[in-house]
Amino acid sequence: MKPKAVVSCRIALLSVLIAVSATLAWGQETTLPNEKLASIFPNAANFVEKKAELTAEKVDSIEAEIGAKLRPEDLKPTFYIAVNESNTPMGLALFLAVRGPSGVISGGVGLDMTGKVVKVAVHKHREVAGIAEDEFLKQFSGKGIEDKFKVGEDxxxxxxxxxxxxxxxxxxxxxxxxxxxxxxKRPAKAEEEVPEMIEPEDLKEVMAMMKDEYDLIQAYFEKGAESKDNDKAAAVQAAKQLGKYTELIDYFEPPKNPNETEEYTYFQQQFHSAINEFAQSLEAEGISEKTQKQWQGIIDVVEKAHLRFSVEEIDLDEDLN
Known part of the structure; x- marks a missing residue:
C-alpha cells in the first residue's frame, strides 16, 4: 500500500496531466522527442507541451522557499509531459537556468508522478566540467520538495x-x-507520535521521572554559549514534559503535612504555571537572562515545596516568585 502523501501527490499531478494527455488525440504531441527530453525520460513514447504562468503571489512564495530570485523566463514556464505508449503520463520535464559563479548554468530536470526528481541534466555552463557529469548529478535523483538542496547538508x-x-x-x-x-499537492506532515505516559505508583516515582528532565535542562544552561541547536531542542522538550508531570502530582498525598491540601495545591499550581511559561520562553529565546531567571525561580519553588512537605517547615509568607 502506498503512503497517503504519495497517493495524494500522484492524484494531484494526474488531475492536471490527464487533461494534457487528452490533447494527444489532436496531434499536439512531439512525435520524436528531442535529445534533451529523451535523456530525461528515455522510455517515453511522446511528450506534450504545457505552458503555465506564475502569479505574483506564487513568485513571492517560491522565491522565499528557494532563497533566490526567479529569472524572467521562470515566470512563464513550459513543461513537457512525458507519456508512455498508452498515453499515460509518466512525469514532467522543465528546462531552466540559474546563475553560477562563472555565468549562466542551463539544464533540465525531470519529476516522476510522485513529485520526486528522476534526473538532472546540465546542458551549458562555464564551470568545472565535473558539475555536468552523471557522477555528480545522480545524487539529486529521488529528492523531493521536503529536501533542503544545500551543499554540506544533503x-x-x-x-x-x-x-x-x-x-x-x-x-x-x-x-x-x-x-x-x-x-x-504538498505531502502532509506526519503526525508526531505522542509517547505513552507512564503511570507512576507514588509521588516518589513522579519525582524520579522529573529528575531526568531536570538534568537535561540544567545541562543545557551549564553549556551556555557552547550549547547547540539539538541541546536547546532537548531542553525545550524536557520543559514541556515537566509540565505534563506536574499534572500527576495532585494524584498523590505528600509524605509530610498531608492535611495541608491548600498549601500543597498552591505549590503545585505555582510550579505548573512557572514551568509552562518557562517552556514557552525557552523555545522562543533559548538561554537568556529571562529564561535563566525563570529557571532559578522554578528551582526555588521546588526547594521550598520539598522543605514544606518532605523535610521541615518553612515560612509561607516568603515571596515565592
Missing part, C-alpha cells in the same frame, strides 16, 4: 566547486518549487 559538493555545486542544486529545487506551486 548535497555533496563537486571537489573545489562549492558555489557551482550549490547553483546546480538550485535547478531541481526550483523545478520542484515551481511544479508544486502550479500542479502538485
Amino acid at each position: 548535497v555533496k559538493s563537486f571537489d573545489g566547486a562549492q558555489a557551482a555545486s550549490q547553483a546546480v542544486a538550485l535547478l531541481p529545487q526550483k523545478t520542484l518549487a515551481i511544479s508544486y506551486a502550479l500542479f502538485l
